[in-house]
Amino acid sequence: MKPRFHKLNPGYKITAVSRLLQIMCLLQLVCIAMNAYAIEDVVVKIAPAWNGYFQPESSSELGVQIISPQGGDYRLTLMGGNITSHHIGSIEADKLVKLWIPVYPTLNKPLTIELYQAGQLTFEQQLNFISNQQGLTATTLESYPAESSEQQVTVASDNLPRTAQGYGSIQTLILAPSNLTVLDDAQSLALSHYLQACNKLLLVKANKDELNQLRNIAGCNGQAVHLYREQPKDPFQQTAPSSRTLLALLQEQKRDSPITTLSLFFGCYLCILLLIPGTTKKPTSLFAIPILSSIVLIALWSFQENQTVIASWSEVESDSQQANFSAILSIEGINTSQYHLPLSSLFSLPRSLNNKTADLEFNQHQANTKQLTVTTRPFSHDHFFFQGPLSISHNISLTGSKGVPVVINHGKEKTAQAILSWQGKIISVPPLEPNKPWSPTGGSTIEISSTLNSMIQARTVADDTALILPHSLREAGLLPSHVKESGWLLIRPAT
Amino acid sequence: MVTDQTSHMKQLQHSVLIGAIYTLPLLVWSLLQLSAASNHDEASYILQSGISIAVIAQAIVLSLYIPRMFDKTPTGSSIFTLLILISVPWPLFTLAWLANAIGIAAICISQIGIIFFALLLLIITRVLFRFTLQSDNKTLALSGLQLTAISLVIIFPYEWMAG
Numbered sequence: 001m002k003p004r005f006h007k008l009n010p011g012y013k014i015t016a017v018s019r020l021l022q023i024m025c026l027l028q029l030v031c032i033a034m035n036a037y038a039i040e041d042v043v044v045k046i047a048p049a050w051n052g053y054f055q056p057e058s059s060s061e062l063g064v065q066i067i068s069p070q071g072g073d074y075r076l077t078l079m080g081g082n083i084t085s086h087h088i089g090s091i092e093a094d095k096l097v098k099l100w101i102p103v104y105p106t107l108n109k110p111l112t113i114e115l116y117q118a119g120q121l122t123f124e125q126q127l128n129f130i131s132n133q134q135g136l137t138a139t140t141l142e143s144y145p146a147e148s149s150e151q152q153v154t155v156a157s158d159n160l161p162r163t164a165q166g167y168g169s170i171q172t173l174i175l176a177p178s179n180l181t182v183l184d185d186a187q188s189l190a191l192s193h194y195l196q197a198c199n200k201l202l203l204v205k206a207n208k209d210e211l212n213q214l215r216n217i218a219g220c221n222g223q224a225v226h227l228y229r230e231q232p233k234d235p236f237q238q239t240a241p242s243s244r245t246l247l248a249l250l251q252e253q254k255r256d257s258p259i260t261t262l263s264l265f266f267g268c269y270l271c272i273l274l275l276i277p278g279t280t281k282k283p284t285s286l287f288a289i290p291i292l293s294s295i296v297l298i299a300l301w302s303f304q305e306n307q308t309v310i311a312s313w314s315e316v317e318s319d320s321q322q323a324n325f326s327a328i329l330s331i332e333g334i335n336t337s338q339y340h341l342p343l344s345s346l347f348s349l350p351r352s353l354n355n356k357t358a359d360l361e362f363n364q365h366q367a368n369t370k371q372l373t374v375t376t377r378p379f380s381h382d383h384f385f386f387q388g389p390l391s392i393s394h395n396i397s398l399t400g401s402k403g404v405p406v407v408i409n410h411g412k413e414k415t416a417q418a419i420l421s422w423q424g425k426i427i428s429v430p431p432l433e434p435n436k437p438w439s440p441t442g443g444s445t446i447e448i449s450s451t452l453n454s455m456i457q458a459r460t461v462a463d464d465t466a467l468i469l470p471h472s473l474r475e476a477g478l479l480p481s482h483v484k485e486s487g488w489l490l491i492r493p494a495t
Numbered sequence: 496m497v498t499d500q501t502s503h504m505k506q507l508q509h510s511v512l513i514g515a516i517y518t519l520p521l522l523v524w525s526l527l528q529l530s531a532a533s534n535h536d537e538a539s540y541i542l543q544s545g546i547s548i549a550v551i552a553q554a555i556v557l558s559l560y561i562p563r564m565f566d567k568t569p570t571g572s573s574i575f576t577l578l579i580l581i582s583v584p585w586p587l588f589t590l591a592w593l594a595n596a597i598g599i600a601a602i603c604i605s606q607i608g609i610i611f612f613a614l615l616l617l618i619i620t621r622v623l624f625r626f627t628l629q630s631d632n633k634t635l636a637l638s639g640l641q642l643t644a645i646s647l648v649i650i651f652p653y654e655w656m657a658g
Contacts, residue, residue, distance in 0.1 A: 259530045262590065266522050269586055273515050277508040283575060286507050290582040294589040301593045333535065336595055354534065378594035379529065379538035 042122040043067040059168030064099040080111035082352040089364040102165030102349040105129035135171035162186035164193035172200045193389040202228040243385045246328040250311040304334040312487040318398040319494035325390040333376030343370040350384035419468040467491040514583025542596035558644035561616040562637040
């Protein structure tokens, strides 16, 4: 009997060798095609802010320039600290794309930068930042050195940061007014946020008008802005609330603890275990108690959700709409799951307080451009710290920083109950009617929680006057609805 | 028959009570430790420790209980009583599994091992009852069995938890 293939292909012998050669040729063609599809010659330039210097536990900025022969979507991943950030966007072929990305450099750990296009890794680099514990003095003018013991970094005007976080490591900034004229919009905004956060600026070759102009922009009534030659011996310093003080505010929030639920469950279980045997005559019911209890526990556990709470503290001058805020986000894990939290433009870069790893995604293609993803596990407690500028609209004016303060509600609705700190006393402020001035004469002092009291004393100086109002980031549309929050706004009088 | 059923129910009630006695301190300790745990790893370690202690406690309780309680009880009833005694801490095991502290396989293997240990003790007890007719010899033999079983548990504590 002849083999079948002879019938199919009469006169043509297919041998094993020729079949192998055909397969090899096909594989070579596939390899050539894949290589032709590989994206090459992608040019990426990385430039850290401040020549790579940073202060530990402070933010900085990374400038990234990309030119790729192939357009399309890209993903830029930065890994170094506990937060891995992913920046997703689109680029056009052979067109320069510039990005300025806030980062939290980590001590003794390089930052790894990877660029992916069409699923391929087209660029990879590691970058080491240089840490300086004392903080940095940044200047655009070499001939005006820092007088303090801080490390001095000299940069050109067009290399000043374009994000608020870029100034995170800077203790003092030395500039001339002429430097400000060459700044683009992003740099101007970042610098204004730096000044609004009551950070120190020394002006060189500036007159009084230029000084006052910048003092009007700056927070804390411009007390941190001076002429270089007139630096005060005791410089004004105001730091943002630390994460430790905010943790105390957070702990005041009542949350359903899983331990409470578990204690109740096991308490009931033991009571049933001790009571049922005496009342039942069915042996199987005794064996059913532990099994049914385990099933009930599984059901209870599956209905529990991760608990998220945020505590925030914002500060603003009475005549300003630009506040500075600090916030702590706390996530108590119940289940092993990926917890996604959409962040507004406000919460640009968190810092993990307990070395928790998380992913932060910036996606230009989505409406919620920023998203924090945390892997939760049962009994995990994760805290993330945010700081930065905040645009708020408040209708309160507070005057009388030296004498008796006067509070006026310029809004259309009553304010919430507030607290006035004046002459070392804590005074209750009733809900204020629109356009009716209120003064604390005859106002009653109140007892407030020790945490809030400590917070107010830490944020005000001796006889300073300040109004403290409950403030909701959720009502301002800056938080999703399922996140519980506790927030306060401190308003200082305008000068 | 009624007397047998009554004594069987009493035995079951005793086993539930004994199960509650050795489970209660474990539950209190575990919940107190969990309330102070600051992260998942600490909580896992606490639950793993609790489960290890629970398994060893099961083995010790079985070693003490079986030789004294099963002279005339039918085998089926004895096994049922032992299962009840072993099953009392199972909700704690369930919690450890839900919290990803221990895998379900490790829990099942350890409990199957405990059940086999209980059956082995039961068989040895019945054999000793059959072959020691005088009460003095019976007491001595059962005490020896208890000591031997407890010694094995104490000398090889880690073998009771699989994985």
